[in-house]
Amino acid sequence: MTAVVVITDLVVLAKHLRLLDLAEQRGVTPLFVFGPETPAEELARHRGDPAHPLFRLKDEDLRHVTDTSLDTLLRAVAPWLRERAVRAVLNVGEVFVEAAGALAQALGLPGPGTHAARVCRNKVLQRLAAPALAPRWTLLEASRSTAADDWDAFPAVLKPASRMSSSGVRAVAGPAAVAPLLPDYGADELLLLEERIDGREFSVESLVREGRVLWAGITAKDTNESGTSFFTETGHTSPAPRLTPDQERLLLGANTDFLRSVWFGTGMSHTEFRLTADNRVVLMEAAARPPGDAITRLWRLATGMDLDAALLDLALGNEPATAPPRRRARQVYLDHPRGLLADVTAGDVPVHWVGEQGRWPDLPPVPREAPPRGHAVLVSRHHGDVLGDQSDSQGRSVSVVLDAPLDADLDAATARATRSVTIHTVDPAPARTPEEAVR
Template sequence: MTTFRASGPPPAADPAVVVVTDLIVFAKHLRLLDAARLRGVTPLFVFGPETAGRDLARHRADPDHPLSRVPDGDVVHVPDTSLETLLRGVAPWLRERRVRAVLNVGEVFVEAAGALAQSLGLPGPGTHAAQVCRNKLLQRLAAPALAPRWTVLGADRAGDAERFGAYPAVLKPASRMSSSGVRAVAGPADVVPLLPEYGPGELVLLEERITGREYSVESLVRDGVVLWAGITAKDTNEADTAFFTETGHTSPAPHLTPAQEALLLDANSAFLGAVRFGTGMSHTEFRLTGGDRVVLMEAAARPPGDAITRLWRLATGMDQDAALLDLALGTDPVTAPPRRRARQVYLDHPRGLLTDVRADDVPVHWVGERGRWPDLPPAAADAPSRGHAVLVSRSRGDLLGDQADSRGRSVSVVLDGPLGADLDAVARDAARAVTISAVPLTPAGRTGEAVR
């Protein structure tokens, strides 16, 4: 592993890791600060455009927030996610500090951070893998054996929809995230009214709709070798809506046969090999259909979203933030197999302006407002099933409406239990214990509404 010295930082300078992220994501990865301290490296933070400047200043001024311990010179706030902007932001550090690692935590900086790490000769997914994992069309081209039938909607989008022969289908923007713009369509007549939702220059795919349960595979990879992989089962709202918003995750996935697990893990390895994934954490999403066909939905060259890293910590006892940092530093992480099962369930909410969230016997954490997630330490393998936390990702006063994509969700519960426990019953009890209150916008005269 090489260390970039530019014009030559002082020999006594502490080794550093550049962490590229946004507040909404980093709020889940605050253990990185302690992991860096234990490894003798200084974290240098680049926060992107999804971070509001006032929120960053507020959390850094809060003595109870871990970011208050970070010196002013170790934080940069940049206005966009381009490589040029990232390079301008980190240039002083590259001149003055011994940068030993680049760690991207989040989706929007995947390509720029991948290029920075590779240019410095540091571990990372690689520029090719980073680019492919930011574009669903490139994923179809890189791993055609795993792809659904698809076409690109060109300038004549309506005509392309008429000629596509694999309905029912799904409209899918190639470069968006969080299920934004993903819509189910039964035929060409359903496509045309949706086309104005996509920009005139936006690359949009039309794909056959794959039935079957959706899963994700999370992997820790070093130099192209998968050191650890786990399968997470996913729930979505697709049965009742035209959307594909994820409404739940269970790690490890229950009810899979050994043969099905092998199919998913083999497909994950095949995709990572096809894109020449180097080092880091990957997150690939598949559908298992017909019992033995695995179809790639999308892939990411970064840690998973929502509470999935928290779920795997509850399930295995692994500190995945420490694992991320170890990989970025070029060392093997400590891994462990599942000993429990953990689940996150997103709840239905009323329409209106969010006013309050209450729960019986389980703490409520306003993670969006506080800029930090609860730690949720793992329990013994045979400890009773339990609800850990209610997570509120929105802020008081936010408008709650359709859960058309991940940003439309508001409240979730996190729970775990022994591998053989009935988590369905625990999840139902946890959901019934939560009350979400909102002030409806209509009809006039009503002052509030609560859903339990």
């Protein structure tokens, strides 16, 4: 039987577990490579649970590797390449983008391509590849001793070139604010200092086949940047509301221009832009893989499209089914109290501990004119986790997914869906003195 190599980590695959069934429906065996962000004990726990889809996975159809390098990936898949007819390579996480892109291209299989994969893992390369879309930027010197001496465009943003999930992205008001932040970065990290762009933030998700955009949708984003130095995403709405046709054309055109500039081949892309008050479109970052958070779920609710099926079809060299939006869907992350996470309650909206359970709910689409509905409360953290600042995506804890007809008041529906959610925390136990510990 032919096979598809799926390269991922457990926290990402939890959103894409339908790939097992979809692969079998297409007559291909899914072979999984899990990366270093997958805890071995968590993987074993889910594989030992008869209720979890990974229970069906055979030992010979799984590899768990310790790093994301191309050499390590090649060692992991080499036996499969000798023994199986591998028809597709499908990467569904960020950290393997480059290695998976190189593997697919070397095998002559559909993928974004090695150039696009490399550029989409590095924000400096993105600015070099598409200068017309880039903000004003500079690369900090290696010594960083006079990091901001020659930069005169403040307020600005300091960001590492290769991290993800808003990690390390900080607002800086002036030159004096840069130096105190530098110890938070690795000595070998490339750091960008760039102009801070005022304007609404959007992402454009695309399905691309051999350089041709088959489908693209615009998602509006909310962040916690107001009143903080962070840029953590706190909400997504698909399709984006309150855009004029001209603004939609500008964003979709910028997305197409970027994909063309990096020679993007086949797969799903995720580009993030700011749209200024005078309709300037500025690239924030781009990814050569499916979007994070619940965005694929939002587009499924909004359009009825099965994006997991589309991902697999593209990897297999087939053209996926696409559809326009018929509803509007939203994910909103909630503020949480500080303390140890004890419980989450939500009235009649189902609560899913997706982090602990290692799987997300399916959330199938509903009829076009169905009333607004809260579909799920998603808890990404574990019982007992410490809840604190939401300084990046890993600091968030609870979100609500809902949808409504395109012409409905989604803000009112959001307020109703979130009103009944309560995040319960307890205070951490006080530290014990050495004397108390021996009593």
